[in-house]
Amino acid sequence: MDILQDESSRGQAVHTDNALEDGDGDHQPPIPEPVASSPPRQSQRAQPKTFLTGPPLTSCRHVDNYEKLNRIEEGAYGVVYRARDKQTGEIVALKKLKLENEKNGFPVTSLREIHTLLLAKHPNIVNVKEIVVTPSMKGIFIVMEFVEHDLKSLMGTMSSPFLQSETKTLMLQLISAVACLHQNWIVHRDLKTSNLLMNNAGQMKVADFGLARRFGSPLGHMTQLVVTLWYRAPELLLGAKEYSTAIDMWSIGCIFGELVNKEPLLAGRGEFDQLKRIFQLLGTPTERNWPGMAKLPGLKTFNFVTQPHNNLRSRFPYLTENGLNLMNRLLCYDPEKRITADEALRHPYFTEPPLPKDPSLFPTFPSKNAGEKRKVYETTPSAPKAAHGEDDGPGLFDVAGVESTGGFRLRI
Known part of the structure; x- marks a missing residue:
């Protein structure tokens, strides 16, 4: 199964195929452009033949290339696992699509999800890496980056x-x-x-x-x-x-x-x-x-x-x-x-104080998705906790304590 993306359609007002829409609007077929009554004039010398080329077509890899580590969650449309790429060792999120009750082929919700994620690339949008299948082609998985x-x-x-x-x-x-x-x-x-x-x-x-x-x-x-x-x-x-x-x-x-x-x-x-x-x-x-x-x-x-x-x-x-x-x-x-x-x-x-914090200075927490247990650390001394998330303005670096979540918080 291959997924091709038309980059020229990005940022334009277009209607997508019915498979990706709600199906409650009529879609008219495109009107073909008129064909010239006679071919354009050619040079007397023979022109070399040209061939259109596109992205290479490759088959989907098998899900056996990934080792399931633990189950993260189950929703209406799929089950998500934390998994490891056996070749690279990379930790990923593996979403198995639920196809058992589908009577009309591939689920439209999954088509929308894959289509959108391939179209909208952004640092703050989860990234799809590939689609993998079971050897029997009865199981389809979306491989995404793992987020804690x-x-x-x-x-x-x-x-x-x-x-x-x-x-x-x-x-x-x-x-x-x-x-x-x-x-x-x-x-x-x-x-x-x-x-x-x-x-x-x-x-x-x-x-x-x-x-x-x-x-x-x-x-x-x-x-x-x-x-x-x-x-x-x-x-x-x-x-x-x-x-x-x-x-x-x-x-x-x-x-x-x-x-x-x-x-x-x-x-x-x-x-x-x-x-x-x-x-x-x-x-x-x-x-x-x-x-x-x-x-x-x-x-x-x-x-x-x-x-x-x-x-x-x-x-x-x-x-x-x-x-x-x-x-x-x-x-x-x-x-x-x-x-x-x-x-x-x-x-x-x-743009008013306090300014947005650099993401690298955020506290870290044990990952529930990775199966990590919450840890409690002792800190001496502990600074007062901010009320209702209110910063008290710029000042010296101070450690505001490790909260019961087990995360270190650096306040600026």
Whole structure:
């Protein structure tokens, strides 16, 4: 099985094959260019024949080239293992695709994932190395770079939130990766902390592209049942038939709040409860701050009590004014006015003190994915822990203690 990529299509508004789309739009076949009535004039001398050449075609390697070390996790579409390349000794993540219940051939979610990862190369997007198969060709595996942690599990073991300087670094990495996706006409549609990986070099990797898809201009209709509930934008919850890359930016706003307070920002128990929590936090939307919302079908189903106040400041008392402004712009009700990834990268929040921390200065933690057990180290003396991830400004280097997570934290 071979995967070829047309580099000339990058950054253009194109509609991909039906196998990679939701299938709810009509696709017209391309109109062939007119053929000249007579061939162009040739020189009297015989012209040498030319042949088109392309990338070499090679068969997929067998999965036997990898040694499985331990199982990392199992999801709806595959099982992920930590494995070692027997030839090079490199540690990788091996994702076995679930094909047992597939009736229509290769799963479309896996096609989307492979297609997206081959198209969007970025330091903060997980890298696909190759596709391998079993000798019988009944098992198909995606070989990806191994990353030690997922952000959700990692924060669950931390005794305090990330520092503000660390939060800024992680946010910049996330927004930069999403900007790359959007520039390549790709919408992720499932950004959440459990789909963000982080290595022990302080580098974040966006993963899990099973719901990602290419889009064009005009956008057209796409399926509404996307994005995990806690990170789902209000236009999706209210049944919008068309949406844009703005749904990814709303998810980033929810992740921002989770990084700052080390807890989910909007942990609803259903769609009605999720909308209720959004309105309680940001105030009930109106036609003034969200033109056209009255036409959304969900408003005919749900009946909400009017709450006119934005309560973000009380939820994030330690966040700077610039930080609060960025969060408000990420969580803007009107998708047309919601901040874009390119705009967010230039937001003044990232240039005010404390500045983003160098990733190499991030603490290191035992890797759950590698089967490492948590260690507790004694440190003498221990500096006070920062409250709610707040830095206390530039100063001398000091060790803020090794927290119960077993990670060393160097504060600047």
